[in-house]
Amino acid sequence: xxxxxxxxxxxxxxxxKDVELRCDPISGHTALYWYRQSxxxxxxxxxxxxxxxxxxxSGLPSDRFSAERTGGSVSTLTIQRxxxxxxxxxxxxxxxxxxxxxxxFFGPGTRLTVL
Amino acid sequence: ExxxxxxxLFLSMQEGKNYTIYCNYSTTSDRLYWYRQDxxxxxESLxxxxxxxxxxxxxxxxxxxxxxxxxxxxxxxxxxxxxxATYFCAALPASGTxxxxxxxxxRLKVLA
Numbered sequence: 001x002x003x004x005x006x007x008x009x010x011x012x013x014x015x016x017k018d019v020e021l022r023c024d025p026i027s028g029h030t031a032l033y034w035y036r037q038s039x040x041x042x043x044x045x046x047x048x049x050x051x052x053x054x055x056x057x058s059g060l061p062s063d064r065f066s067a068e069r070t071g072g073s074v075s076t077l078t079i080q081r082x083x084x085x086x087x088x089x090x091x092x093x094x095x096x097x098x099x100x101x102x103x104x105f106f107g108p109g110t111r112l113t114v115l
Numbered sequence: 116e117x118x119x120x121x122x123x124l125f126l127s128m129q130e131g132k133n134y135t136i137y138c139n140y141s142t143t144s145d146r147l148y149w150y151r152q153d154x155x156x157x158x159e160s161l162x163x164x165x166x167x168x169x170x171x172x173x174x175x176x177x178x179x180x181x182x183x184x185x186x187x188x189x190x191x192x193x194x195x196x197x198x199x200a201t202y203f204c205a206a207l208p209a210s211g212t213x214x215x216x217x218x219x220x221x222r223l224k225v226l227a
Contacts, residue, residue: 042219101165103163106150
């Protein structure tokens with residue numbers, strides 16, 4: 001399994017609960033990205049990690065959203081006190097930033113439903 | 116700040132016809148990407164365009180990049196139903212950041 005993996009694939013939660021979404025990037029990829037995609041919409045950038053640099057958090061919609069990347073590999077996106085408008089598919093991608101192509105590879109996504 | 120615009124947003128076409136999807140970007144970028152997304156699925160990489168004049172082809176799809184015009188095109192030749200999907204372009208700023216900027220996507224429906 002050399003691709004990007006995400007878990008869970010589906011998450012249903014109640015409004016006000018906290019959720020954690022996980023992303024395992026392709027081994028050796030130094031860059032990791034989180035995006036949000038609402039139904040029928042484009043990709044909304046949330047955050048990206050590049051090596052040991054401070055993450056670019058400019059896309060996080062509120063302080064209820066946070067993400068970390070441990071050991072330069074696995075990343076967790078946490079949403080606190082979920083709201084119904086948080087319902088969306090959360091996509092993770094990784095790339096070997098610095099290479100010729102810098103091509104992003106996407107995971108299958110986590111579909112979050114907030115009731 | 117780099118901005119990426121795609122048009123059209125929606126495209127319905129008959130099988131066998133040709134059409135082009137346009138991707139304009141606002142500031143210098145020399146790396147342009149095209150992705151395909153099937154309903155309920157994630158994004159699949161189609162093409163990576165790295166330099167002015169680059170042209171890539173795969174089957175009925177051909178992508179090109181004109182960095183002077185800040186324009187990339189995805190041309191569909193003799194469309195077939197299997198090409199129905201949403202197509203996204205994305206650009207990387209030339210400033211050295213690895214923050215990809217995505218277009219809004221073009222939802223293509225090929226009618227039999």
